[in-house]
Amino acid sequence: MLFRKETSRENLVVRGARVLDPAQGVDEILDVRIDNGVVAALGTELEPNSHRVLEADGLVLAPAFVDTHVHLRTPGREDEETIASGTAAAAAGGFCAILAMPNTDPVVDSRATLGSLIETARAEAEIPVGFLAAITKGQTGAELTEMGELADAGAAGFTDDGIPVASPGLMRRALQYSAVTRRRIAVHCEEPTLSRGGQMHEGEVSAELGFAGYPSVAESLMVERDLALAAYERQPIHVLHLSAWESVQALRRARGAGIEATGEVTPHHLCLTDEAVRSLDPNVKMNPPLRSDSDRTALIEGLKDGTVTCIATDHAPHARHEKEVPFEAAPFGVTGLETAFAAVYTHLVEPGVVSLETILERMSTGPARAYGLAEPHIAVGAPANLVLLDLRASYSIAEGTFHSRSVNSWLLGETVRGRVRATIADGRLVYSS
Amino acid sequence: MGEIKVMREDLRPPAPPPKRHFISIKDVTRDDLERLLATARTFARSMEREVKKLPTLKGRLVINVFYESSTRTSSSFELAAKRLSADTMSIKSTGSSVDKGESLKDTAITLGAYDPDVIVIRHPQIGAPNLVARVTDAHIVNAGDGKHQHPTQALLDLYTIKEEFGRVDGLHVAIVGDVLHSRVARSLVQALALMGAHVTLVGPPALLPRGIEAMGCETTTAIAALGAADVVYLLRMQRERMEEGANFVPSLREYAARWGVTAERLRPGQKVMHPGPMNRGVEIDPRVADHADALIETQVRAGLVTRMAVLYDLLVGAPAPVPVGDPVEVA
Numbered sequence: 221m222l223f224r225k226e227t228s229r230e231n232l233v234v235r236g237a238r239v240l241d242p243a244q245g246v247d248e249i250l251d252v253r254i255d256n257g258v259v260a261a262l263g264t265e266l267e268p269n270s271h272r273v274l275e276a277d278g279l280v281l282a283p284a285f286v287d288t289h290v291h292l293r294t295p296g297r298e299d300e301e302t303i304a305s306g307t308a309a310a311a312a313g314g315f316c317a318i319l320a321m322p323n324t325d326p327v328v329d330s331r332a333t334l335g336s337l338i339e340t341a342r343a344e345a346e347i348p349v350g351f352l353a354a355i356t357k358g359q360t361g362a363e364l365t366e367m368g369e370l371a372d373a374g375a376a377g378f379t380d381d382g383i384p385v386a387s388p389g390l391m392r393r394a395l396q397y398s399a400v401t402r403r404r405i406a407v408h409c410e411e412p413t414l415s416r417g418g419q420m421h422e423g424e425v426s427a428e429l430g431f432a433g434y435p436s437v438a439e440s441l442m443v444e445r446d447l448a449l450a451a452y453e454r455q456p457i458h459v460l461h462l463s464a465w466e467s468v469q470a471l472r473r474a475r476g477a478g479i480e481a482t483g484e485v486t487p488h489h490l491c492l493t494d495e496a497v498r499s500l501d502p503n504v505k506m507n508p509p510l511r512s513d514s515d516r517t518a519l520i521e522g523l524k525d526g527t528v529t530c531i532a533t534d535h536a537p538h539a540r541h542e543k544e545v546p547f548e549a550a551p552f553g554v555t556g557l558e559t560a561f562a563a564v565y566t567h568l569v570e571p572g573v574v575s576l577e578t579i580l581e582r583m584s585t586g587p588a589r590a591y592g593l594a595e596p597h598i599a600v601g602a603p604a605n606l607v608l609l610d611l612r613a614s615y616s617i618a619e620g621t622f623h624s625r626s627v628n629s630w631l632l633g634e635t636v637r638g639r640v641r642a643t644i645a646d647g648r649l650v651y652s653s
Numbered sequence: 654m655g656e657i658k659v660m661r662e663d664l665r666p667p668a669p670p671p672k673r674h675f676i677s678i679k680d681v682t683r684d685d686l687e688r689l690l691a692t693a694r695t696f697a698r699s700m701e702r703e704v705k706k707l708p709t710l711k712g713r714l715v716i717n718v719f720y721e722s723s724t725r726t727s728s729s730f731e732l733a734a735k736r737l738s739a740d741t742m743s744i745k746s747t748g749s750s751v752d753k754g755e756s757l758k759d760t761a762i763t764l765g766a767y768d769p770d771v772i773v774i775r776h777p778q779i780g781a782p783n784l785v786a787r788v789t790d791a792h793i794v795n796a797g798d799g800k801h802q803h804p805t806q807a808l809l810d811l812y813t814i815k816e817e818f819g820r821v822d823g824l825h826v827a828i829v830g831d832v833l834h835s836r837v838a839r840s841l842v843q844a845l846a847l848m849g850a851h852v853t854l855v856g857p858p859a860l861l862p863r864g865i866e867a868m869g870c871e872t873t874t875a876i877a878a879l880g881a882a883d884v885v886y887l888l889r890m891q892r893e894r895m896e897e898g899a900n901f902v903p904s905l906r907e908y909a910a911r912w913g914v915t916a917e918r919l920r921p922g923q924k925v926m927h928p929g930p931m932n933r934g935v936e937i938d939p940r941v942a943d944h945a946d947a948l949i950e951t952q953v954r955a956g957l958v959t960r961m962a963v964l965y966d967l968l969v970g971a972p973a974p975v976p977v978g979d980p981v982e983v984a
Contacts, residue, residue, distance in 0.1 A: 424864035430779055430800030430839055433863065500780035544758050546778035548799060 221376045222317055222348035222593065223341035224307075229257025229647035230604070233268045237276035237608060241283055241598040242577040243585050252281060254604045257647015262600060274652070276608055279641055282580045283596035284316030284605040286587040287557065288406075289381070289460060289484060289532035292349070294337065296325030301537040301625050303337070306557070307346040309535070309624040312653075313557040314607035316347055316596055316645035317588070322354045323382035329354040329365045331373045338374055347645040350376035350593070352406065355394045359383045364393060371401035377591050379406035381460055382507075386412055388445055395453040404482075404591050405450075406458040409442035409467065410508070419548055421463075421494040421511040429497065431548070434509050440466035447474040447481055456480035458590050461534050463489050463508035465518030472527040482590040484532040485519050487560045488630055491567035492516070496630070502543045502550030503630045506536070523582055524574055530587035531579070533560045537626030555629045558622055563631060565611065565638030576611075606644040608652075613639035674793040675963050676782045677802045678843040686811060686847060692962035693812050693955070700736075700958060710739035713770040713968055718760070718785075719796070720746040720776040725929055725956060726796050726805070730773045733960035739770070757781055758788055765789030770968055774798075792967040800836050805963055806928055807840035809955040811848060813948050814884060816955070817924055822849035827879040828870075829855045829914060830888030830936050833862050833901070837928045838888055842868050853878055856888075856912060859901040876912050880920060887914055887927045890936045909935050916940050924948050 232254040239250045239262065251266040252259060287310060293301040301309075303320075310318045320337075322328030328337065334353055341349050353375035357363045359382070367378060378394065378401070385391045385407070398405050415438040420426050422433025443459055447470055450457035462468060462483050471483045488506060493513050496504045504510060522528035536553025543550050556563075561583065568574040588595040596605035617631040643651040674680070699707060715734040719727050727743065734741045744764070751760060757776070764772060765788065772791045774782050779799035786793040797803040814821050826845055832838045832854050845852050846869035854861055854872045861872045879885050890908060902908045915938040919925070925937075925947045933939045941947060 422863055424867040427862035427865035428839065428868055430802075430836060432800075435863075500783050541756065541758075544784075545756060546776065546780045546784055546798075548778045548780075 221374060222350045223338050223374070224345040224348045224646065225341075225343055227648055230644065230649050231255055231271040232274060232604075232644070232649060233266055233271045234274045234276050234281055234606070234608065235266075237279045237281035239281045239598055240577070240580065242581045243283070243595070244597055244599055246598060252598065252606070254644070254647065257604055259598060259600055259602050259604050262598070274608065274642060276641075278610075278612070280609040280611060281598070282607050282609060283584040283598055284607040284643055284645060285314045285561065285583040286593060286596065287315050287318040287533050287535070287560070288530060288587040288591055289486075290318045290320050290535045290557065291323070291537065291553070292320040293537055294324060294340070295333070299625065300539050302344070303340050303349065304344040304346065305623060305625045306535070307344075307349055309557040309622065311346045311643050311645065311650040312623045312640060313559070314561055314609070314640040314643050315557065316605035316607075316643065317350070317593060318347065318557075319350045319352055319376050319591060321379065321381045322352050323359060323380075327354050327359050328352070329357050329359070331366070331369050334370060334373050334375060346650050347643075350591075352377045352379050352381070354378070355380045355385060355405065356390065361386050361390060364390070364397065367394070367397050367401045367403075371403050375403060376593075377404040377406055377458070379408065379460065381406065381408045384408050384410040384412055384442060388449065391446060392449050392453065395449055395455045395457065398455050404456055404458050406460050407442070407446045408460050409439050409446060411438045411441045414438035414441065418509070419505070420497045421509045423494060423512050425494045425497055429500075431497070436464035436466055436511060436515065439464045439508055440470060443467040443470045447471070447479060450474075450481060451477065451479045456482075459483040461486055461489070461508055461532070462519060462522070462528060463511050463515060465515045468518045468522040468527055472522065475527060482529040483522075483527065484530040484587065484590070485523060485528045486532060486534045487556055487563040488554060489516065489519055490523065490531070491563050492630065497547075500547050502545065502547050503554055503628050503632065505547055505550050505552055506534070506554055507552035520568065520573060524578060529582065530590055531560065531564065531582045532587060533557055535624075537624055538628045540627065543628045553628070555622070555624050555626055558624060559617060559629055559631045559636070561609065561640060562617075562636040562638045566636040570637055604644045604647045607640060608642040610639045610641050611637070613637065615639060674782070674786055675804055675967060676786065676793060676795040678804050678807055678840045678847070683847045686808065686844065689808055689959065689962045689966055690812055690815060692965055693958040696958040696961045696965075706736055706738060708738050709965060710734070710737040710968055713739040714767065715739045715741050715771045715773065715964065716764055716767070716769040716791075717741065717743045717773045717796075718764065718775070719743070720751065720774075720781070721797065723775055723796070725953060726775065729953075729956040729960050730794075730796060733957055733964055736957070737961055737964060739964070757784055761785040761788045765791060771964060794963055794967070797836055800834055800839070802840045803836040804840045805956070805960055806837050807844035808963065809952055809959040810841055810886070810926060810928070811844055812955040812959050813926065813952045816951065817948060818883065821845065823851075824883045825851045825853070825881060826884045826886055827853045827855055827882035828886045828888065829876070829879060829912060831860045831891050832856055832865065832888065833860045834891045835888045839868075841886065842870050846870065853882065855879055857902045857908065876918060879914070879918065882923065884924045884926060885914060885919065887925065887936050889928065889930065890932055892932070905935055912936070913938060914941055916944070922946065926952060928952070
């Protein structure tokens with residue numbers, strides 16, 4: 221389900237890092253030896269033999285991150301991102317695997333389009349990348365794609381991300397069919413008649429600024445609907461980019477009732493509220509919108525208690541000229557691959573709101589599990605999927621530093637802490653700084 | 654007069670730097686508003702003279718850029734600049750390169766190349782003036798951006814109220830109608846709150862934005878609430894913003910019946926204001942519009958002098974700036 225360009229696997233020793241793998245219960249200063257891309261030994265004062273050595277004194281070595289929500293804009297908007305640039309950005313962000321969304325032009329709704337993406341990924345993807353296919357043809361919400369064939373061709377899951385599946389009848393059919401494809405259905409929850417024209421969260425800030433409101437209930441109503449359908453069909457479901465506290469409540473109830481439901485939250489929804497929109501900066505315009513402080517608090521609580529199982533960036537590159545317009549004219553979305561860890565580390569871990577262990581789990585094991593991908597872990601015999609983190613590094617987010625083709629980051633100009641020093645993905649050193 | 658405290662001039666705190674822009678009431682203080690109102694009053698007196706032109710802004714360039722249709726605002730800004738002897742240029746979106754798809758940023762950079770002192774901009778999108786401010790060196794005056802702000806309208810409304818009542822502080826103003834789509838309402842609520850007035854918003858539930866009370870006003874759907882107000886301020890029922898099928902109200906007819914301001918719904922002596930253009934027979938009964946208690950024409954006149962005050966304030970700065978010397982040792 222994941223594809224990458226073929227390069228040789230690494231022989232490497234990472235020396236003296238604090239090895240932190242919450243899922244394995246590991247937290248100690250160790251050397252890690254990687255032979256031909258596989259973790260061969262964990263110990264102290266390991267012999268480097270002829271391996272390349274990464275001195276990692278004072279750094280944290282953790283399972284690399286997995287991002288299940290990335291827009292690679294290919295095909296159609298290669299000026300904004302390509303598989304090469306997007307996976308390079310992911311490597312710089314500490315990711316060892318990403319999943320790309322199908323809302324491209326054309327939409328990934330046929331074997332031919334999916335096949336050409338896989339071919340391109342095999343030629344140019346810096347890290348393993350998987351592709352979700354659309355639930356409905358052209359994402360028009362009218363007719364199911366040939367999900368069986370798409371799954372056989374390598375689709376990692378199914379979603380109409382970006383556009384809600386308005387019809388409950390059609391969503392039910394898609395969930396039913398996932399019993400055949402054995403792939404996860406991921407839902408973009410937005411009730412279109414409630415969100416229509418909405419520019420930002422409906423609340424005190426939208427009332428004052430005059431923006432048309434996109435109320436929380438537009439999301440939570442659809443979350444409730446899709447969870448009810450998943451429960452009825454006894455099929456797993458993944459809820460994309462949660463933003464409202466009512467949605468977190470619904471997911472918590474569903475999981476409590478034994479429904480196999482997972483949910484993700486973006487770094488920007490964890491770090492910002494609708495107050496940020498007062499800047500009128502198009503780089504804080506996203507769908508779903510930044511919500512109130514109580515929504516943000518509920519998302520953080522959900523992340524901590526495990527209701528929200530993953531952090532996903534919803535990396536959405538946009539051309540500079542399309543964001544250099546008044547807020548209302550700008551498209552929704554911000555980039556996030558290269559800043560995800562620094563954002564949550566700076567805004568949540570440093571202030572003591574969420575533990576580092578929780579963040580690492582929700583950026584790695586949690587997202588991998590949601591789509592049945594291999595869970596990165598640090599153990600002898602496991603493929604090396606590792607990220608080396610410098611928690612003390614403080615730096616400013618600047619345009620010139622991005623590997624992504626787009627620079628629409630909400631963090632531009634902000635000073636953050638927590639830098640990715642190296643990324644090892646599927647046994648290859650794909651990034652180091 | 655109470656006790657007068659004299660502070661040595663060189664010990665006074667430095668005066669705040671002159672304002673760069675006039676984009677939102679949120680950016681100004683009560684002192685700023687008071688100063689602008691006082692300046693406008695001075696200009697009103699000079700407008701009583703036979704020769705109304707003042708040399709104050711001779712050689713300055715004011716560009717008016719209007720991306721939306723406007724009669725009152727665009728004409729009063731143009732006249733305000735002319736009365737102060739500034740050169741003016743007016744650009745409308747139709748018949749300009751905007752028609753050819755030029756972005757706001759590029760239009761702004763182009764106009765900025767003429768080194769204007771002030772760009773007055775009206776635009777259908779929130780934040781357009783902020784964008785122009787980022788890419789040019791001119792002072793920016795917001796003549797209305799989407800549903801966000803229309804700060805010079807708020808200023809002229811304050812001026813009108815103050816001329817009528819001698820004060821704004823402590824007055825009760827009821828703003829009636831389509832608050833949701835109204836930049837006039839948003840700037841006015843902020844301006845009135847700054848000046849110490851009490852504001853009640855009256856309208857159909859779907860046209861009172863959720864959470865707007867946080868701006869310092871109260872809301873009600875009951876039209877009877879306007880009985881308690883000193884000033885009844887009507888908003889235009891913005892038909893062009895009523896998307897098909899939005900169903901903010903069942904019909905304009907029902908709106909007029911429930912929330913239209915008629916003579917029967919007013920008590921004698923209550924002053925009526927309207928930013929224009931009016932929909933007679935919808936939000937305002939023609940008898941109310943033409944009654945002596947309506948200050949609507951006064952508002953138009955106030956528009957000229959308050960916009961002169963805004964241009965003057967940005968370009969000449971606060972009157973009598975306080976000289977700031979080196980700090981001195983105090984024994």
